[in-house]
Amino acid sequence: MASKNRPAGGAAENKLSVGTKWAVAGVLTGSSLAALVGAGSSALAVYFARRVITPAARHEDQEVLAVIKDGPGLQVILAATPDTTIDGVFSLFFEGGRGHARIGRIVSYSPAEQTVLREVEEVYSGNLSEARRGWWSGAVYPDPAAIGLAAEDVDIDVEGGKAPAWLVRADPAASAAIWAIMVHGRGATRLEGLRAVRTARELGLDSLLISYRNDGLAPSALDGRYGLGSTEWRDLEAAIDYALAHGAEEVVLFGWSMGGAISLQAADLSRHRHLIRALVLDAPVINWVNVMAHHAEMNRIPYNVGRYGQLMLSHPLGRRLTGLSAPVDLKAMDWEARAVELRTPTLLIHSVDDDYVPFEPSASLADKNPDMVTFEPFHGARHTKEWNVDPEKWERLVGSWLQRQLAPRRNPGDASGPAQA
Known part of the structure; x- marks a missing residue:
């Protein structure tokens, strides 16, 4: 069961006095947009909001200090960071x-x-010995072949064109149900x-690994902005089709992460939602307001400025x-508030030290439903x-939980007793 939620921190206590008025710098008007802080804070709020929804290139922020031979293999010396350690x-x-x-x-x-000195298990491409900088990632493999699996390259019809996907069959001779x-x-x-x-x-599941708008493979959205799940779920709907x-x-x-928010939107809005047997969500965004407040606090953005960005x-x-x-x-993507409306069996996996998407909303959603x-x-x-x-733990948890969800459903008219998990 979920652990108790820890306090979100002091950001919510950093409110301006009641008499302080917020001022929108010129463009936003109307009673529902009661004025906010001044032009400088407004500009910061605009920058903060645009950062959340604007796709950006990856930065090579990881320093590679040296690559050394270790018998037939390689080792790499990296600058120590919270990730590389x-x-x-x-x-x-x-x-x-x-x-x-x-x-x-x-x-x-x-x-x-x-x-930190680490083993190099495999170099898939490029000359690591000449690398001076790079970026760290949890996406370990470059393609299905790297894990010994054949895949079909398929295209999914989405708004604006076709989105490439990989289809990996469980049984190459047949399509899974x-x-x-x-x-x-x-x-x-x-x-x-x-x-x-x-x-x-x-x-026994076939796997479809999809692309979606603004990810560099699928067609970009017309506005070139992330919808945080509110638009991307339509590409997932096309994949279900x-x-x-x-x-x-x-x-x-x-x-x-945001793929969790997209999946929750599909489970809520898709015309095929009754055919979504289960959700397996890893470090999902359950509540974007919580995530944005967390990032505003991490970046020392005043509470009211962060709230203005959300607005x-x-x-x-x-x-x-x-x-x-x-x-x-x-609000429609706040699944803490909408917890009882989630009617799809859902597994949430989330590290309690996640400093990008806090784990508390995941724990809260489980507590509430x-x-x-x-x-x-x-x-x-x-x-x-x-x-x-811990791949063994991850695969064991996901495998055992999904096996229970995928067990044959008992016919309501069958009086022989409950199905075995």
């Missing part, structure tokens, strides 16, 4: 993403020198879902500043890296 298996992307290496266990760590659809997170790609494919395959047209009778949705995203007049073609209904929601906490995994730090 977590034991497990990860990826280092370099050369602007053209290079990709799978990084394994920690060999040694020097707090004094702030360096239930498909797993893997939905990656904000700023990630379909590589993220490869960590779950073997677990799905062992349960594809699965049903190619042999699936039901689907299980796997979602990471700009959700109010129709805010479109002129954010560039959104339509406002984002943050224990009949539908199971919460499994991890420790020391940070954001969406639960599999990376």
